[in-house]
Amino acid sequence: MSVNYSERIPNNVGLSENRRLQRALEAWQPNYMRWWQELGPEGALDYDVYLRTAISVETDGWANFGYVKMPDYRWGIFLAKPEEGRTIAFGDHRGEPAWQEVPGEYRSPLRRLIVTQGDTEPASVEQQRHLGRTCPSLYDLRNLFQINVEEGRHLWAMVYLLHAYFGRDGREEADAMLERHAGDPDKPRILGAFNEPTPHWLAYFLFTYLTDRDGKYQLASLAESGFDPLARTCQFMLTEEAHHMFVGETGVMRILQRTCEVMQALHTDDPERLRAAGVIDLPTMQRFLNFHYSVSLDLFGQELSTNGATYFTTGLKGRYHETRVTDDHRLSDATWPVAVPRVSAIVREEQPALLAINERLRDDYIIDCQRGLNRWNKEIEKRGVDRVLTLPHRAFHRRIGVFADVHVSPDGRIVTADEWARQVHQWLPTPEDHAFVASLMQPVTVPGKMASWIAPPWRGIHGKPIAYEYVKFHC
Numbered sequence: 001m002s003v004n005y006s007e008r009i010p011n012n013v014g015l016s017e018n019r020r021l022q023r024a025l026e027a028w029q030p031n032y033m034r035w036w037q038e039l040g041p042e043g044a045l046d047y048d049v050y051l052r053t054a055i056s057v058e059t060d061g062w063a064n065f066g067y068v069k070m071p072d073y074r075w076g077i078f079l080a081k082p083e084e085g086r087t088i089a090f091g092d093h094r095g096e097p098a099w100q101e102v103p104g105e106y107r108s109p110l111r112r113l114i115v116t117q118g119d120t121e122p123a124s125v126e127q128q129r130h131l132g133r134t135c136p137s138l139y140d141l142r143n144l145f146q147i148n149v150e151e152g153r154h155l156w157a158m159v160y161l162l163h164a165y166f167g168r169d170g171r172e173e174a175d176a177m178l179e180r181h182a183g184d185p186d187k188p189r190i191l192g193a194f195n196e197p198t199p200h201w202l203a204y205f206l207f208t209y210l211t212d213r214d215g216k217y218q219l220a221s222l223a224e225s226g227f228d229p230l231a232r233t234c235q236f237m238l239t240e241e242a243h244h245m246f247v248g249e250t251g252v253m254r255i256l257q258r259t260c261e262v263m264q265a266l267h268t269d270d271p272e273r274l275r276a277a278g279v280i281d282l283p284t285m286q287r288f289l290n291f292h293y294s295v296s297l298d299l300f301g302q303e304l305s306t307n308g309a310t311y312f313t314t315g316l317k318g319r320y321h322e323t324r325v326t327d328d329h330r331l332s333d334a335t336w337p338v339a340v341p342r343v344s345a346i347v348r349e350e351q352p353a354l355l356a357i358n359e360r361l362r363d364d365y366i367i368d369c370q371r372g373l374n375r376w377n378k379e380i381e382k383r384g385v386d387r388v389l390t391l392p393h394r395a396f397h398r399r400i401g402v403f404a405d406v407h408v409s410p411d412g413r414i415v416t417a418d419e420w421a422r423q424v425h426q427w428l429p430t431p432e433d434h435a436f437v438a439s440l441m442q443p444v445t446v447p448g449k450m451a452s453w454i455a456p457p458w459r460g461i462h463g464k465p466i467a468y469e470y471v472k473f474h475c
């Protein structure tokens with residue numbers, strides 16, 4: 001399963017044995033490169049970046065580190081090793097051999113899933129393209145670029161499936177991936193969170209903690225797919241996702257450490273004084289957390305979804321760790337508790353588990369999000385500060401599903417439009433919050449130096465010191 005790097009498109013799928021497919025992907029490649037040049041990291045085409053490149057899909061020794069100019073990054077096609085005799089783990093086809101070709105009757109929903117997944121990858125690169133201009137350190141800049149090239153590769157992963165298995169429609173969908181753009185009013189990205197701006201590094205760290213984590217849960221569900229090439233692709237993508245969430249979790253942690261340090265030094269929790277000292281106060285952190293969490297919850301779709309039920313029943317998309325769940329894996333009679341707004345309160349009602357597939361995945365996601373919050377709160381406590389960050393209620397600030405039409409406070413009360421309007425500035429980032437955070441974003445590009453608002457990481461990358469020159473600019 002080692003990757004062949006002698007070809008124009010590195011791969012471990014024997015691309016050279018399928019000339020037609022190889023030619024089709026080689027024809028898409030220049031369009032991708034043009035897109036990267038126009039909408040990839042701004043002004044960074046010529047930087048030498050200390051990047052990790054996958055060289056094998058084995059767990060040991062699968063990466064190579066070295067300076068690379070991003071346009072020279074070897075984007076390619078890597079699938080996890082096939083599992084001998086793999087069978088479909090859920091739905092109507094449970095127990096049947098996994099599909100190596102697209103089942104004709106499921107062609108359209110399968111394509112839709114792959115397109116939706118693929119669309120998010122270049123979207124995130126577009127959203128993050130201006131951040132390089134305001135990096136808090138070279139260490140952070142390098143991690144941003146590492147994530148960007150990997151999201152680019154995730155696009156390649158989905159484009160490969162479209163080209164290899166969906167003929168002409170697939171090629172058209174692959175082209176359209178480079179035509180929709182994050183936040184474009186005429187041709188937006190498919191899912192809401194991927195049209196939101198990522199205007200500064202606080203938004204970016206919360207995005208990689210919360211929105212990349214949706215990626216983890218969606219990819220894990222697709223890694224259960226009865227369509228084996230999709231399952232194997234997503235399994236490999238998941239190994240890269242872990243690093244994206246690490247960047248988010250440690251980024252937020254380092255901001256909190258710095259803030260708490262200054263709170264202790266100045267003996268104050270007054271946001272104005274803390275802001276004047278160049279750190280981000282905790283209420284502001286909470287408001288940004290509220291925003292990114294709520295838009296990420298929307299990514300799981302409606303609480304009750306016939307799409308979700310169909311994906312499951314037909315074996316296209318499973319649950320998180322499907323094979324570890326102990327039930328019939330068909331959900332014919334099972335129920336699942338789903339939160340819904342009733343006259344004056346939010347209550348849980350038992351609903352058919354099949355329809356509640358999206359909600360169940362959201363439940364798994366929420367539990368996982370809370371783990372990082374616990375670690376952040378422990379750090380805040382350790383530094384002698386008496387305040388915690390909390391995840392807002394799942395119904396807070398939602399645009400998709402049953403809560404889209406009600407106003408709900410972060411603590412889960414249904415409130416009137418008036419109360420919402422009066423309080424929203426305490427719950428979600430205000431224009432002033434954005435302006436303040438943006439004002440902190442002065443680039444720091446001296447090796448080992450950090451911006452005022454963030455603590456240094458506890459170690460460097462791949463055994464290198466924190467003060468290593470992770471990015472070389474040549475100017």
Ligand code: BYC
Pocket residue numbers: 113114116117120121124151190191192193211212213214215216218219298299300301302303304305306307308317358400
């Ligand atoms: N915004 O029946 P429903 C990642 C639409 S992140 C806008 O509930 P379904 C990454 C929905 O499409 C992982 N529209 O939908 C992270 C449907 O449209 P139609 C991305 C939305 O299909 C960071 C309608 O509402 N991967 O990898 O059950 C950086 C009815 O809804 C939204 C995937 O999402 C929304 N938030 O569930 C880089 C996996 N939510 O049919 C990368 C693939 C729903 O009425 N996608 N709608 O036109 C899926 O599995 C499903 O499409 C969804 C939606 C879970 C997203």
Ligand code: FE
Pocket residue numbers: 121150151154215
């Ligand atoms: Fe990704």
Ligand code: FE
Pocket residue numbers: 151212215240241244
């Ligand atoms: Fe990611």
